[in-house]
Amino acid sequence: MCLSAITHPAFRSIVSTVHNAQDIEELIGEALIYQHMFEKRTSPWEMQTWDYEELQDFKLKLKRVDRLYYINHFDDQVSSRTFEILLRMTYKKEKIFVHLSAGCDFTGFDCQGGGEIYITRSANIFLKSIVEEHHDPQSIYNSLVEDGYKVEEPTQFGGAPMLKFLTHQAVHDNRDTLSYYPEVLPSILTDSVTDFIQVQETRYHHNG
The missing domain is CATH 1.10.10 (Arc Repressor Mutant, subunit A)
Structure with missing residues (x-):
């Protein structure tokens, strides 16, 4: 698989095993190839800021990714493969937060697969509405604060x-x-x- 695995000059990852765009490509490159098939959505509060066609034409480009918060690829070698990533990237001179989740069966995306790309410009909505417990919200919060975002610290689970x-x-x-x-x-x-x-x-x- 061959994508444009150019790393953003300011790229930073809080995932210890991922250091550049090539590492991301190795994990979820298959899903990125088929992202044109995925549904693209944004928050109800931001829909009016997007033209529908522009949103559906949105493409996640690795060379524009400057923050990686979470990534996971699971392949059971028998029936299914899943892909998930949380990141920040530059889009038309703006910083946006992206959550991609996708999956396919053993036949691949062409036959039986799909996914979703959820986009927001709000760090607060990203942290509170999209990030889940298995994403390590505390580490993502620390990274957002380090980048100057005014976000509330995640409430401790079970508190x-x-x-x-x-x-x-x-x-x-x-x-x-x-x-x-x-x-x-x-x-x-x-x-x-x-x-x-x-x-x-x-x-x-x-x-x-």
């Missing part, structure tokens, strides 16, 4: 819910009847609640 979370969840669950909240809450709290709602809705959308 007691914070009052802030419970309050925001109540507004989210009753958002139709409480749609006037921006008019009555302080702006800093309004922004926090709006962020919470966007994160929750994107999580449902991403996992749906």
Whole structure:
């Protein structure tokens, strides 16, 4: 398989076994070849910023990847192969976060396979809505902070819910009847609640 395995000059990986674009290509290059077949999606809050055709024509190019947060390739040598990657890349002079997940059976993508590429411009939505426990969210959080992003530290799994979370969840669950909240809450709290709602809705959308 031969792709453009040029490494971005500012490339940095938090995956200890992956050091450059060629390493990425060796793991998920097969999926990248067939990415034109995959569904491309973005968060409900960003759909209006994308032209539909532009989104569907989106292509993950290794030479534009400057951060690798997670990568996995599984092949049971019998019936299936799966591919997954979380990264940041440059797209039209913007930094965007990408989650690719794909799989095929032993016959390959041409016969029985598919995948999805989920894109967001928001580090907060990426960390809170797309990153899951098996991706090591704490390490991804540390990398985002190192790059200057203002993101909240992931809540420890199994920890007691914070009052802030419970309050925001109540507004989210009753958002139709409480749609006037921006008019009555302080702006800093309004922004926090709006962020919470966007994160929750994107999580449902991403996992749906």
